[in-house]
Amino acid sequence: MKCGLVAADGAVLHRETRPTPRAASDERGGGRVVLEALLETVVELSQKATADGHRVRAIGVVVPGVIDAEHGTVGAENLEWVATPVLAELKAAISDDVPIVLAHDVRAGGYAELRQGALAGTTNSMFLPLGTGIAAAMIVDGSLVSGDGYAGELGHSKFIYGDAAELCACGQWGCLETVASAAALARRYTARTGRTVDGAREVMELLAAGDPDAEQVWQDALAALVDALVLYTTLVAPTKIAIGGGLVGAGETLLQPLREGVHARLTFQREPEIVAAVLGEEAGMLGAAQMAWDRADEEGRA
Numbered sequence: 047m048k049c050g051l052v053a054a055d056g057a058v059l060h061r062e063t064r065p066t067p068r069a070a071s072d073e074r075g076g077g078r079v080v081l082e083a084l085l086e087t088v089v090e091l092s093q094k095a096t097a098d099g100h101r102v103r104a105i106g107v108v109v110p111g112v113i114d115a116e117h118g119t120v121g122a123e124n125l126e127w128v129a130t131p132v133l134a135e136l137k138a139a140i141s142d143d144v145p146i147v148l149a150h151d152v153r154a155g156g157y158a159e160l161r162q163g164a165l166a167g168t169t170n171s172m173f174l175p176l177g178t179g180i181a182a183a184m185i186v187d188g189s190l191v192s193g194d195g196y197a198g199e200l201g202h203s204k205f206i207y208g209d210a211a212e213l214c215a216c217g218q219w220g221c222l223e224t225v226a227s228a229a230a231l232a233r234r235y236t237a238r239t240g241r242t243v244d245g246a247r248e249v250m251e252l253l254a255a256g257d258p259d260a261e262q263v264w265q266d267a268l269a270a271l272v273d274a275l276v277l278y279t280t281l282v283a284p285t286k287i288a289i290g291g292g293l294v295g296a297g298e299t300l301l302q303p304l305r306e307g308v309h310a311r312l313t314f315q316r317e318p319e320i321v322a323a324v325l326g327e328e329a330g331m332l333g334a335a336q337m338a339w340d341r342a343d344e345e346g347r348a
């Protein structure tokens with residue numbers, strides 16, 4: 047869990063990372079241990095803010111899952127949350143009457159890139175982090191699209207067909223995430239070679255050293271990513287796409303073939319600029335804080 051105290055101007059006054067307990071380790075089930083860790087974190091950070099002489103104006107919490115904004119509940123497979131009443135639990139844990147924003151982690155990251163990062167100044171753009179999984183934050187006509195909590199699942203769109211399609215954690219076959227996530231690079235390299243690797247980072251090192259299996263795994267990822275970017279470009283015409291997550295550490299090794307691949311495929315569509323996201327691992331936390339400040343401002347005006 048990445049968390050912090052952020053001032054109205056976006057300055058990070060305090061930052062820390064806490065371990066996320068494994069939901070499966072809790073025999074009570076329902077991801078209770080994760081929820082308790084979250085509540086403890088929010089309470090302790092609020093106390094720290096007060097002790098440091100600040101006033102907590104709003105709280106932003108972002109999670110990897112499907113958020114029902116109307117009911118304040120979250121469904122998140124990795125956390126074993128099923129319609130978990132996260133907002134109600136947070137409100138009960140915080141004694142003060144402070145506004146709380148609950149949002150999706152990738153959309154929050156995209157919002158931070160939009161407000162203060164690589165997508166600043168755009169009205170049609172996308173933030174696409176390539177990490178353990180893949181999801182998109184879609185900015186369309188100036189708004190962050192949430193689709194009642196379901197939007198942006200480009201990682202779970204099918205781009206691999208036939209025998210090459212692998213079963214995805216989501217239950218479908220041939221999802222983008224099965225070939226182009228950082229986790230997929232390592233898993234697919236090991237499946238081809240029988241050699242265990244230390245994540246995508248080692249696959250990238252093997253690629254740089256000319257390893258043919260790393261090259262094939264990499265080309266499969268690039269081809270699926272180009273398909274995904276062309277589809278997104280054709281549907282919603284972004285002017286800019288910011289790639290984030292662990293894989294963007296590859297820099298131009300990733301970005302240049304994506305630009306060339308997309309350029310070669312487009313005919314009539316508006317061509318997006320493809321860049322690296324700039325906020326890194328803090329994007330979600332900064333987006334959560336930005337959304338919280340927006341809410342505080344709205345309530346201040348009301």
Ligand SMILES: [Zn+2]
Nearest residue numbers: 202214216221
């Ligand atoms: Zn999937």
